[in-house]
Amino acid sequence: MRPFSYQRATDPDTAVQALSAAAAANNPLTQARAQPLAGGTTLIDLMKLDVMRPAALVDINPLARDWSAIEPKGDGVRLGALAKMSDVAAHDEIQRNYPVIANSLKLAASAQLRNMATLGGNVMQRTRCSYFRDVSYENCNKRNPGSGCAAMDGVNRMHAVLGVSDQCIATYPGDFAQALIALDAIVEITGKSGARSLPFAQLHKTPGNTPEIETTLQPGELISAFSISGRWPRSVYLKARDRQSYEFALSSAAVALDVQDGMIRDARVALGGVATVPWRAREAEALLKGQKFDDGLAQRVADAAFADAKGRRQNSFKIALGKRVVARALQQAVTMEI
Amino acid sequence: MTAAAPEPKTNMGQPVPRYDAVVKVTGRATYASDMPLVDPAYAFLVTSAIAKGRIDSFDLDDARRVRGVIDVVTHENAPKLKDSKLFSNGGYAGTTIQPLKTAEIAHDGQIIAVVVAETYEAAREAANRVKVSYTASAPTATFDSPGTTVAAATGQNAQFKEDPKVGDFAKAFDEAEVKLTASYETPTQHHNPMELFSTSCAWMGDELVIYEPSQFVYGLKYGVAEQLGIDADKVRVVNPYVGGGFGSRGSMTPRTAIIAGIAKRLNRPVKLVPTRDQGFTIATYRAETRHEIKLGARRDGKLVALRHEGAEVSSRPDAYCVGGTKTTTRLYACPNVDSLVSIVRADRNTPGFMRSPPEVPYLFALESAMDELAVKLNMDPVELRRINDTTNEPISGKPYTSRSLMACFDEAAKAFGWAQRSPQPKSMSDGDWLIGYGCAATCYPTQMGPAAARVRLQRDGRTRVEIAGHEIGTGAYTVIAQTAAERLGVPLEKVAVFIGDSDLPPAPVAGGSNSTASTCSVVTMVCDQIRQRLFKAVMPSQSLTDKAKETVGIGQTPATQAAKGDRPLDLEKAFDALGVGVVEEYGEWKPEGAPLDSFRAMHSGQVRLVGGHAMKDQIAYAFGAEFVEVRVNRFTHEIRCPRLVGAFAAGRIMNPRTARSQLMGGLIWGMSSALLEATEIDERNARYVNDNLADYLVPVNADVADVEVILLSEQDDHINPVGVKGVGELANVGTNAAICNAIHHATGQRIRKLPVRLENIEV
């Protein structure tokens, strides 16, 4: 670890100011001199590994007073960015009307981590690519732009098959983000020039030629909340992984359906563990809308979701696995009792 | 009695709670890096980012500028150390690759510099700022990589003397009614004990104290003395508690002498706590192995031919191998047996012992093949074992001292509900999950080594036992205390045990599951010396003293017929008669058949274990049978193992609580090894990739639903005075095969490569 300064931000303005003052113009956010500190379960980890080397930490936990509510908003719900994963997962309204959110959180990490970690930090968590997390490897375009990608022909069982580029195939590891993208969540952002909001689907960026740029958030900007309109009681989060708990997805699916009289009126399908960013399978959704569900349809939807997938030496299995996970999640959503 | 403290059966001690339970759960147990040091400097390692090549230069300016840095030690300015031979060649070291000696790099993660600073944080920061220029050459990673060399293990490794064989395998296999040929693979694994590979070295004048988690304090003492070129009397190793060892702390690693040398130079204690990932390359590991098994049998299941060929990876300079054919060629009755072990050299750190080193990979192969044969024969796999059960090992015909393999199978099968299994693969399911039942035999050689102990008894019954044994979480303190309490007839609470210190009388390495047998045998012997002195004081006649040998305990009624006339000894009277307040005895014990130089070796940190197949007229093993239920998800292909049942017979069980805990841990470890654990190697550069506990998976609580351990009564009077076989490495042997056999039952698919992952399943 390297020395860093530590400052507690007592209100959003101080936080934004402290973060903006340190922001250099052309640095990507991930390499900004000052970083906001929420639960710290990603950030401190990466600092110990010498992967992130911020000179200043701005502790935003005091903002939890205003930024951690779980509250109704219109016909939907608004989740403060500093709400803890565990609190949201255990919340009655979330469990009842947004099972996909509750389960994506409940099946993530461990109880201890969920008690520390915040929603904002969770969506901003960084890839688990082993080469990214080990600075003794020179070749990592994400950490060291232009240096190559050690994972491309290396140990890449956990890596992505969707949204990949020749520069980076790192998986976006989070679970909760799949629920947010599926439900068309809106991200509320506070920055130097006030508040803005954008669809969650526009927060993350596929690696392309600049894998070091992971989100559209600018240095100095903070996520304050996520909001979701409507209710999605018929929704599931299915996660396939190597062990029963405390493990990232090899493949996951967030599915939300609106079914009336056997007819699918609206369908949302998002994929985790297989893509470089939170991944919405819109072509797959299109096949579902206006249809009656059967297993053949589930298969076609799953095939469509992975039509563009590209496997590497160790991770090609994720394509077949991902399809089975999508199909199964759809079956579960269709048959769930609500 | 509770599940954790099973009711003792015949030939079992009491399930008393652990001697060290309270200090451990309250955090008061002092592990090596908790030991207080006066004004220590902190060391942090820099390790190589290439596996082969040389260091051209260091740029240390940035590192030296970090406030608090005292020195950066590289091969250019490192203390000069003498080489140490590999333990198997009469030395102490787990590797002969000595870092900081030259600019050469022999494996990934080799120590290339040590930063010493006023604080841990400064040392770590400076280590991050060390810049290294290398000239790298293409390294050889593992099997099939370009550049390996392969040769038979015999002739290279002094501890692997011969490939067991008997009869005419080729002919018998050729003529066999039923034949099976199958190949198996096991992965690289790392021990990952919770306690890191720390070491602290403090000099007082020319005397050195080392605080380090060690499974062999005497070996470390003599090894470090040799490397530093000083008298071993000047070196003391202290570690009252070891936070897990699993074999990784059995032989000396290079770090200790390096830190001792730096501490000497600075004239200041130096403390090193390496990181988790550094532990993957600065210590040892279980190397990957490959196997080919050939079985020939009659239609009725009788084996007529067995061949086991194994290959193991080792480093360039060191011919380490585990050679498990010594066990697999002797497990079942078979007249025609052949075997071969070879060593494949690559640019890797030297592998070493890891919990049941030979048996884990080799029995995985054999016990999978036995299941495959049972399927071919359309026979229950338990019956196939019964048909081939034996009282004598087939290679030289020596009898097993005791063998309860089939009793274990029968008990475990009953508890598991094996009768409910429908033998057809894919015939059992529950909702989304295919269910499979599988089983396998497990075994581990009974071993013991020469040991010494000092015991002191006070007039009020307070007792002190001193022996340089090791508490690696097994219950060493507890069973030693129980032995002394029982033998001297004093209450358990009055016994204080001192272990984990090389100033105490020597005991063998805590490896090969010999500790309980060795330490309790010598403690029993020395307690008997005390009894004799006391008896002699009150009963001066020689014949009565002889009788005293036969009695059990001082305050207890004599047990045997010969001593029936004796009255229990009155401790007060005996002490009055002796005219002293304290009786103290020292003694040295060696097992039958131990080599002539045993005691000399014992006093110079050398291991002389005897037992297993290497005994003169007999062969001694502990046995068990393991049954598992596996569930495979039809959709995700996730594999879970919610139920493990094992029955074990291992001679006298000193304490059913600690024994059960060892065996339960072994079953869980075995499941981990079958389904989760593997160190991933980047073959392009011969480097370990998942070198942390987030990526190197071990089971979490949710993976371990139901584990049942059944302890069978077994009495064996042929092995050692306490009749103990050892349980530490028994349970994790059979589990790998049992799980693959269950996966076959669940899915119809035979998987011969570990660990089994969801992508290996095609339902």
Ligand SMILES: Cc1cc2nc3c(=O)[nH]c(=O)nc-3n(C[C@H](O)[C@H](O)[C@H](O)COP(=O)(O)OP(=O)(O)OC[C@H]3O[C@@H](n4cnc5c(N)ncnc54)[C@H](O)[C@@H]3O)c2cc1C
């Ligand atoms: C061993 C392990 C296993 C895990 N398993 C899983 C899993 O299975 N599934 C899963 O989804 N996650 C998993 N995680 C990841 C975990 O959920 C995240 O680390 C956690 O959610 C991050 O939240 P935090 O509050 O601790 O973030 P921090 O570490 O504080 O922050 C993370 C990043 O986000 C930035 N940040 C934080 N808050 C904001 C904000 N409000 N606005 C803008 N930027 C912000 C920080 O600057 C930092 O760069 C695991 C983590 C570990 C260590």
Ligand code: SF4
């Ligand atoms: S996949 Fe991305 S993060 Fe991983 S090594 Fe390649 S560039 Fe770096």
